[in-house]
Amino acid sequence: MTNRKKPEELRSHRWYGVKDLRSFGHRSRTAQMGYHQSDYAGKPVIAIINTWSDINPCHSHFKARVEEVKRGIWQAGGFPVEMPAMSLSEPFQKPTTMLYRNLLAMETEELLKSYPADGCVLMGGCDKTTPALVMGALAMNLPTIFMPAGPMLRGDYKGGTIGSGSDTWKYWAELRAGNITENDWQEVEDGIARSPGHCMTMGTASTMTSAVEVLGLTLPGAASIPAPDSRHAQMATLTGKRIVDMVWEDLKPLDLLTEGSFTNAVTAVLALGGSTNSVVHLIAMARRASIPLTLDRFDELARITPVIANLRPSGAYLMEDFYYAGGLRAFLGQLGSAIDGTQLTCNGKTLGENIQGAKVYNEDVIRPLAKPLVERDGLAVLYGNIAPKGAVIKPAAMEQHLRKHTGRAVVFKDYNDMSARIDSPDLDVDKDSVIVLQSAGPQGAPGMPEWGQLPIPQKLLKQGVRDMLRISDARMSGTSYGACVLHVTPESHVGGPLALVRDGDMITIDIDARGINMLVSDEEIAKRKAAWVKPIPKFTRGYGVLYLKHIQQADVGCDFDFLEPGYSEGAEPQTASGEPEIH
Numbered sequence: 249m250t251n252r253k254k255p256e257e258l259r260s261h262r263w264y265g266v267k268d269l270r271s272f273g274h275r276s277r278t279a280q281m282g283y284h285q286s287d288y289a290g291k292p293v294i295a296i297i298n299t300w301s302d303i304n305p306c307h308s309h310f311k312a313r314v315e316e317v318k319r320g321i322w323q324a325g326g327f328p329v330e331m332p333a334m335s336l337s338e339p340f341q342k343p344t345t346m347l348y349r350n351l352l353a354m355e356t357e358e359l360l361k362s363y364p365a366d367g368c369v370l371m372g373g374c375d376k377t378t379p380a381l382v383m384g385a386l387a388m389n390l391p392t393i394f395m396p397a398g399p400m401l402r403g404d405y406k407g408g409t410i411g412s413g414s415d416t417w418k419y420w421a422e423l424r425a426g427n428i429t430e431n432d433w434q435e436v437e438d439g440i441a442r443s444p445g446h447c448m449t450m451g452t453a454s455t456m457t458s459a460v461e462v463l464g465l466t467l468p469g470a471a472s473i474p475a476p477d478s479r480h481a482q483m484a485t486l487t488g489k490r491i492v493d494m495v496w497e498d499l500k501p502l503d504l505l506t507e508g509s510f511t512n513a514v515t516a517v518l519a520l521g522g523s524t525n526s527v528v529h530l531i532a533m534a535r536r537a538s539i540p541l542t543l544d545r546f547d548e549l550a551r552i553t554p555v556i557a558n559l560r561p562s563g564a565y566l567m568e569d570f571y572y573a574g575g576l577r578a579f580l581g582q583l584g585s586a587i588d589g590t591q592l593t594c595n596g597k598t599l600g601e602n603i604q605g606a607k608v609y610n611e612d613v614i615r616p617l618a619k620p621l622v623e624r625d626g627l628a629v630l631y632g633n634i635a636p637k638g639a640v641i642k643p644a645a646m647e648q649h650l651r652k653h654t655g656r657a658v659v660f661k662d663y664n665d666m667s668a669r670i671d672s673p674d675l676d677v678d679k680d681s682v683i684v685l686q687s688a689g690p691q692g693a694p695g696m697p698e699w700g701q702l703p704i705p706q707k708l709l710k711q712g713v714r715d716m717l718r719i720s721d722a723r724m725s726g727t728s729y730g731a732c733v734l735h736v737t738p739e740s741h742v743g744g745p746l747a748l749v750r751d752g753d754m755i756t757i758d759i760d761a762r763g764i765n766m767l768v769s770d771e772e773i774a775k776r777k778a779a780w781v782k783p784i785p786k787f788t789r790g791y792g793v794l795y796l797k798h799i800q801q802a803d804v805g806c807d808f809d810f811l812e813p814g815y816s817e818g819a820e821p822q823t824a825s826g827e828p829e830i831h
């Protein structure tokens with residue numbers, strides 16, 4: 249190949265290759281770790297950003313996988329350097345991993361910037377790790393490849409399958425309604441997560457790893473392989489091999505990402521019945537690449553894209569079934585001309601070439617276009633006097649009689665208020681009521697947690713109610729189900745109209761008309777707004793202060809303003825290229 253980089257053109261050459269005192273220090277310290285010069289001289293240094301942690305069950309196999317990635321890098325003539333990064337563990341990190349997505353993005357960017365990396369392998373998968381790693385890598389734009397954690401095996405309960413999140417909420421509601429016993433509940437706990445890997449419903453993890461594969465940042469087929477499958481280990485080695493060639497070819501993520509590749513990713517997410525969280529993450533990722541992607545684009549595509557993956561929470565199956573049915577390559581093939589196959593991917597081939605020949609082996613899991621799970625509206629973007637800058641709902645995963653609905657608001661001023669009163673027998677609520685949660689957005693919660701699947705009051709559960717209209721400025725787990733209006737923007741904490749809703753106000757939603765409104769006069773809304781008192785900030789020190797100062801709203805992806813391209817506070821860059829000085 250004529251345009252292959254020369255060794256002296258490698259970024260790491262500045263650390264290792266020049267003859268001066270500084271490079272002596274770098275080489276002697278590399279020797280200290282047991283490497284001979286022949287191990288690394290003139291070779292691409294590949295940073296492996298590994299989000300393994302003892303407290304992240306979704307990445308518990310990454311200690312083994314990273315060795316497989318390294319094996320591939322060695323075999324292809326590279327020098328692997330593992331760099332641990334903050335692990336955002338969805339089940340454990342409080343108040344929410346979303347508070348830290350941008351911190352991991354910053355850490356990724358700064359690791360790549362400050363060390364001698366020529367290219368990188370990103371190892372993630374648990375919800376926010378995927379967008380965070382990609383956002384950080386986009387800022388550096390070194391050759392980059394993503395190695396997804398892969399979904400865990402199907403859950404097992406009383407001879408049937410159970411899925412992460414989706415079946416937790418389902419059986420929790422049954423327990424609260426008195427329909428299952430504590431022993432049954434214990435069996436759910438023991439069988440729902442029984443291998444390494446991320447959630448195996450079409451939650452945020454599977455949605456985002458699939459989106460990243462469609463964007464061309466993983467090898468073809470990588471996102472669907474279950475974590476414990478030996479083919480996942482093979483994929484790790486292949487990923488390590490490929491990144492070395494990407495460095496020599498100087499194939500960078502901004503060469504792959506285009507408006508067309510993001511249209512493909514959004515289309516795929518919609519046809520998968522993917523998580524509403526992907527709206528926030530994909531918009532943030534696109535903005536990092538200076539590619540315009542808006543809420544309205546999601547809505548436009550949702551109106552014409554059928555849901556063809558029969559996966560929970562919208563459908564019946566789990567990611568293991570999806571893999572055996574042909575996986576993402578077969579799924580993309582099934583979407584036909586809705587996918588632009590000309591987009592370039594990290595293996596140097598087009599998306600169309602990568603999916604050529606892929607076959608669907610189970611048409612109940614990956615449906616033909618003529619027999620979709622849902623005709624359209626995998627998600628919908630709503631506007632109105634409650635959400636002037638938009639809100640999101642997932643019509644594919646809710647009871648359809650609530651698509652057009654009017655009901656009386658039952659308002660909780662924050663999460664603690666809701667926890668204290670939701671199950672009270674005195675709560676004035678019925679099945680047609682609209683439950684409203686305030687102060688759950690990016691600034692209000694803070695961190696915009698996945699509280700948006702607001703609980704159904706116990707007294708209604710006992711009456712058999714399993715879905716109600718619920719509204720908040722929170723997000724919702726991608727594994728959740730229900731008529732939950734999310735991401736209301738602007739959020740209540742900054743004075744958005746959601747803060748002005750009161751008990752008893754009539755609220756109306758019309759998904760086909762894309763409307764969400766409180767039936768309150770403009771004069772009354774203005775009066776309430778004038779009386780609104782700005783709440784005090786939730787943090788007084790540390791990272792939280794930085795977060796509150798710079799976090800943006802959900803409609804633009806909740807990135808920090810200073811991390812987006814074009815941001816400037818007027819300071820001169822330290823070096824002309826933005827690269828660090830090497831001392």
Ligand code: FES
Nearest residue numbers: 306338374447453
């Ligand atoms: Fe890690 Fe769901 S908890 S992906």
